[in-house]
Amino acid sequence: MAEPVDPSLADAELTAFIEAVRRDPGPPARAVGAVELRRAQRVRAEARPPGPEIAHVEDLTVGPTAVGARLYRPSAAVRALVVFLHGGMWTIGDLESHDRACRRLALRTGAAVLSVDFRRAPEHPWPAAVDDCVDVLRWAVAGGGAGTGIAGPTVVMGDSSGGNLAALACLRLRDEGGPLPAAQILVCPNTDLTLSRPSTRSMATGWGLTTDDVAWGAEQWVPDPTRRGHPEVSPLHAVDLGGLPPTVVITAEHDPLRDEGDAYAARLAAAEVPVRHRREAGMIHGFLTLDTLSPAAAAAGERVFADVTDLLDQVN
Template identity: 70%
Template sequence: MREAPVGHLADPELTAYIESERHASGPTPRQVGAVEARRLQRLRAATRPAGPALAEVTEVTVDGPVPVSTRLYRPTLEPTPLVVFLHGGMWTIGDLESHDGLCRRLAVAARAAVLAVDYRRAPEHPWPAAIDDGVAVFRWAAEHAVELSGTTHPPAIAGDSSGGNLAALICLRLRDQGGPLPAVQILACPNTDLTLSRPSTRTKATGWGLTTDAVAWGIENWVPDPRRRADPAVSPLFAVASAGLPPAVIVTAEHDPLRDEGDEYAARLRAAGVPVRHRCEPGMVHGFLTLAAIAPSAAAAGERLFADVAELLPR
């Protein structure tokens, strides 16, 4: 039985936002398609407050399977750790602009340089294009860490939502290819099971912002062949061997259709001996990292994650 869209949200501001989302009559991504969904996403991103000013923000092109655009955020020109960041957006509609404010906040709060990756998106570029781009950028960043952030430490890797899926898959591929491995993997509300078979995809399917149908639409664009979606190169939760992966920070949200698969991935890594710091944020919804200007509770949840990252990054 589908759970009714009721429950305790973390504060009145988040409640008001989710209520407005529940009653919104705008088109869904499935209804309008990728190109129009991207345009609507850009309009929405433009209404969000700008993130904090930084010492340096530069555009950098990385040679990969194809040239990959990236954006480097530096909170200071002093040496800092480096984080390679993969944005969310169902592998389809997110971009550097949709996550610009988040990258700025992460850079300041974690005291780290952040290299955001403008990977190729579906449906024009289905699996594994985004992973290929992310691996190429991470390898390049590891080789150029000194010029990017002034440090010789290996970079960390981070991602939210579908970007968390990419970050986890990049770690698996790098491990299997002999490295270099990220110092830490930071996964916020990650997709780890593209078969959508965990209970929260049903109990939290509608009424909490992100819908399971929207996730399914993104999956259909990125991995058109349903038979491939249980492949561990697509769904990291199905990886038979999870040992040898970098330490992980994994945060999930109570009212998120992706909650169970994120929680299970944290448990799977921990059982394999990977150090894991995991927290399910009570009263929170998917994508809370981009809702800091809307709800104090979302801002506070983000600050808790950033504090974990700051503590665990090599310095």
């Protein structure tokens, strides 16, 4: 049984949302499948209010393998490029599902945002998504954005499974000896696909995202169960986290992925990587896209954007 919602840690709107999901959680992801989950997500995205107006939005392809992406530029002169990797259990999520979040991010930080349309499972299992994200980051760090009027440092930001991809891409680039992003921002990241941390049990149901849905996504992306604890898919299992760029890790109190995100932040700090880590009280997984539902979630998202802004001030 999920613990009661503490209204002092969230707000009435988020509390009502959680209670509604508990009354009618709907069928599990493994019973629905990726195609229907994507269709339902598109319907929800279309029902949300559109994101704020922004000076320039352009769909394009980038890098040597022509990965699809959407560029948001809030003004003619931008201070940096944020490569954004969306969440969605490696199987859903796309440029539309996180369009509003990317617009808010660009406007709040003054940076250009490049949202990456990487390949998804089950059609494209691991390592396809990592390959796409690494290609885009190589292109961006090497100055690929100059052709679109972008100057300044490149940072990478990932939400949920996108946080997993951001962490894996940075580890691969470090191991290759190539240039790294100036920083990484990981929001509610998947870091351990074995799903063996205590919060995956204590918050397995009742908080929106279920541990079984995450397990299904991991199965689609990494079909071989013996590989899910490998560092190439679970960054928390990397032997060495030294040499990675300055990092922000944000976790949510009521999230089955909370403990693995907290543990990754602790391991980064132990490896002497500069880390800012915050656990958002009262929040659930995916709060970054719940701003139209809950003022508390919107405020938590604003704090993440402030973290990005502070990090850009440091690396500029």
